Amino acid sequence: MSNKKLLYLETCIAIIGIVCFFYSIFTLMWVRQSFNRLATTIYSIDDITKCSQIISGEWIEDSFYDTNYFVHSDVHHDLLVYEHIKYLNEQMQIEEEIRLGEMELLAQLIEAEAGNQDMTGKRLVADVVLNRAEDGWADGTIESVIFQRTGKTYQFSCIKDGGFNKAAYSISDESFQAAKLEYEASNRIDEDILYFTAGNYNPYCTAAYIYGDHYFGY
Secondary structure, three states: OOHHHHHHHHHHHHHHHHHHHHHHHHHHHHHHHHHHHHHOOOEOOOOHHHHOOOOOEEEEEEOOOOEEEEEEOOOHHHHHHHHHHHHHHHHHHHHHHHHHHHHHHHHHHHHHHHOOOOHHHHHHHHHHHHHHHHOOOOOOOHHHHHOOEEOOEEOOHHHHHOHHHHHOOOOOHHHHHHHHHHHHOOOOOOOOOOEEEEOOOOOOOOEEEEEOOEEEEO
């Protein structure tokens, strides 16, 4: 074979080698970028078997949702921050719904038991409910305190006689305001009273004072 043909052949082989080299580099870069894009997606445990070959990733244990995720190591921090913020927002919404629900129940009881009393009288009735809940009566919630009963005897007569249900359709702004003031107050008007009755003191309480139509006791 002549030197000219040999040189030509060697040149072709060199060019092919260079092309193959760069092709391999680009292929590896493309594969890695594909893996990275794939790994930035959060996978559930059921899906993890589909990407068991993904590199540059790690398992993340999410203490907020009690589950595991596989995420790319470069982005897991941001993803967890996002999930944490999302979780906190959801919790805040739940807590707000509970807060509004409890205040509405409290306002409904105030309307039923003290709808004809002045603002202070309404707030004192609210204090009885809140103090009982804080003291651990029933299950320690406003709802459980309002509906608490022993046998067939309810703690609040309006539950049995239907006054509570009737009040749901006629809660005044003042009753809502009284419930809100005492529910959100750092210091309620009276943080000790646990009983109120009309006409006389509850025989199971220590007499405290009379305000409006109600006899309050400890």
